[in-house]
Amino acid sequence: MLLSPELNLTLRPMQYPQFFKLYKDSIKNIWTTEEIDFSIDYEHLRDKLNPKEAHLVKRLVAFFATADNLVAHNLVLNFYKHINSPEYRMFLGKQLFDEMLHVETYLLLVDNYLPDLAERSEAFDAYKNIPSVKLKADFCFKYMDSINNLDRLSSTQKRQQFVENLICFASCVEGLFFFGSFAYVYFLRNKGLLPGLATATNWVFRDETMHIEAAMQAIQAIRNEYPELFTKELEERVEAMIEEAIEVEMAFCEDVLTFGVSGLSPKLMKEYLCYCADQRLVQLGMNKKYFAKNPFPFMVLQDVQPLTNFFEKRVTEYQKGFGASKESVVFNESF
Ligand SMILES: [Fe+2]
Ligand SMILES: [Fe+2]
Incomplete structure (x- = not known):
């Protein structure tokens, strides 16, 4: 079983071919940071962006600087440890590579966008020092720390705790925090700004979509094997978690848009996040809650x-x- 506290290494007969297929699909999508060109972005940052947009970009860089490393950390410490499927571990191996590629991409972003050394270290410390970025990191740490001492998934309660962590990182961290940030990037792309970041984001966006899909398929398989885990109480906790993630992302939004950016508003971003949250709820096999429409044509x-x-x-x-x-x-x- 998928959450048995043991180490299944048997690939034949294959118990979870869907995860092996995801692995095979994902290795077709390999790119490298050498293909990203930030040179036009550099000119835009210098000549085209107004100070309000520059603030937005600075906050985005501060979020991106450490976010994928956090996801990777949880993947290794929790997903890899507890999901007892050699097929899914193959996918996680590729996902870890993707996350490292994202880490490298955003390192390049920091180096190109922030030539000042003090600003660079400020970006890497943002998860500790910039309140709106710290809130997001703290949200991740809360769910990561909650299963720190979980060695063996030996009871229903422990399996539920793990499932909450899995749902948190797929639905809220990759599924909302990252999607919120992608929306800012594509808003700028829509104005003809920062093509290097937009290209990198296309590839990261595609990878993240796949990571979410894989986690959702894992959750679906867990739901089939352990229907008793998905109680009303668990679903209520998931709803509250998603609600909290939207609030945390909205605090980031208020900061990002502190000075106002023409064409964007907290109201529109909230609607977009609610639209994404409904997609995640449906992927989780739950009911939509917000019934929001996608307010961003550039995201459609x-x-x-x-x-x-x-x-x-x-x-x-x-x-x-x-x-x-x-x-x-x-x-x-x-x-
Ligand atoms: Fe990532
Ligand atoms: Fe990811």
């Missing part, structure tokens, strides 16, 4: 275009390198 385009653009640009390299075809790659509804 994001839902359908990047894959096409990505493959138009890179399909040749992909076919050469990995024998991949456009049709053989599986993505979730975001693409």
Whole structure:
């Protein structure tokens, strides 16, 4: 069983082919930071961004500087430890590589966007010192620390605690915190700003979509094997967790938009987060709660275009390198 406190190493007969398929799909999507070009961004930062937009970007960089490392840390300490499927561990191996690639991407972002050494270290310390970034990190630590001492999932209560951690990182951290930040990036892209960051975000966005999809499939499998875990109380806790994640992300939004940015508002961002939250609830097998509409046309385009653009640009390299075809790659509804 998926949450048995033991180490299953048997891949034949394959018990969870869906996770092996996710692994195979995910290794078709390999990119490197050498393909990202921040040179035009540098000119935009110097000549085009107004001070209000510059503040927004500074906060985004501060969030991105450490966020993927946190996700990776939880993946290794908790997901990898407790999900008893060699197929899922293969996917997690690739996810860990993705997260390190994201860490490297945002290191490059810090180096390019913040030439001043003091500003660089301020970005890396933001999770401790900038209140709106700290709130997000503290939210992650709360769910990470809550299962710190969980060695063996030997009871229903312990399995529920682990499931909450899994749901937290998929739905709230990757599924809301990151999606909120992607929306700011695509808002800027829509204004013709920061094409390097937009390109990097296309690739990170696609990876995150896959990480969320894999975790949701794991949760679905756990739900099938352990229906007793998904009590009304657990679902209420998940709803409260998502509500809290929206509040935390909105505190970040208030900070990001402190000086006002024309075309964006906390009200619109709240609606977007509620729209994302409903998607996560449905993915979790729960009912929608917010019934919000996507208020950002540039994110609607994001839902359908990047894959096409990505493959138009890179399909040749992909076919050469990995024998991949456009049709053989599986993505979730975001693409
Ligand atoms: Fe990531
Ligand atoms: Fe991720």
